[in-house]
Amino acid sequence: MAIKVIFVGPMGAGKTTAIAAISDIPPVATEARNHDKTMHVKATTTVAMDYGELSLDDGNKLSLYGIPGQRQFSFIWPIVSKGALGGILLLDCSMSDWAEQFKFYIDSFRSLANSGAMVVGLNRVEEDDKETVSGVIQDCCENLELALPYFFMDPRDPQDVNLLLEALVINAELDHILQGE
Amino acid sequence: MILPAATIEKIKEILNYSTDIRDEIESLLLCTSDGHEIACASYRGLKIEEAKVSAMAASFAGLSLTIADCCNKQDALGGIVETKDGLIICGLIKTPEVDLVLLGVFAKGVQHGLALWNFRNQLNKFRSLLKS
Secondary structure (H helix, E strand, O other): OOOEEEOOOOOOOOOOHEEEEEEEEOOEEOOEOOOOOOOOOOEEEOOOEEEEEEEEOOOEEEEEEEEEOOOOHHHHHHHHHOOOEEEEEEEOOOOOOOOHHHHHHHHHHHHHHHOOOOOEEEEEOOOOHHHHHHHHHHHHHOOOOOOOOEEEEEOOOOHHHHHHHHHHHHHHHHHHHHHHH | OOOOOHHHHHHHHHHHHHHHHOOOOEEEEEEEEEOOEEEEOOOOOOOOOOOHHHHHHHHHHHHHHHHHHOOOOOOOEEEEEEEEOEEEEEEEEEEEOOOOEEEEEOOOOHHHHHHHHHHHHHHHHHHHHHHH
């Protein structure tokens, strides 16, 4: 049986791109024309879900699901995330409200975050800003009483996306072991 | 604003007129393909959560297109939900300027053929309006 992983985060964070970067199959997307250019300037947006697959060396298969990032589609988030091993939260840190988005998505997927089954990918961070962004993430995690792994990444780069997946799987396995003790 | 105010007024007129004169139509909702409500009309005191249903209609339409594509069927026109209480039909309206989704909720007992015929008439009205 395939292991399900979800990609979450706001519109334009790179969820569709990240899935496309690592999927073994042509990714399935549900893109529609973006009419709300105040939210993001991109031409299309996901309206239901993205789907991709990744085969692992041990023979297991990961099913990669992406949620639609716009909040009006929050009704579908529990449907898409049902049965997921964990989630990858992607954020576009060039957006002024990225820290607010971080808190919002942690809150929306709190059960995954609480169980250590969430990893954060920070996209579009300039070299000079990395320290500041790290500080903000660490403060947010402290306030939320969470310890989440975070990585600076580019969703177009398969190596970066694979690193997030590896961190997620290791974290989930650790949590599983700790719960068994 | 996605459409000019005058066009939205005209859309509302069509929706209200259609739900008034066609007993089999319970609700008609028009939204953008990315889930933003444009206008909605219902009759007999029926109430649907317009913002929520707009997002759901957009998701449903998006999935309909993707499912059709994955099954080697091109240019999906929309999708149908069959319930014991009647049909829900959703259809796409594509124009150079804007992509819209029309959702029609039909009363219990209405035959599929009649509902589809009626729904397509509504779609054509909006296509003509947006073309003009």
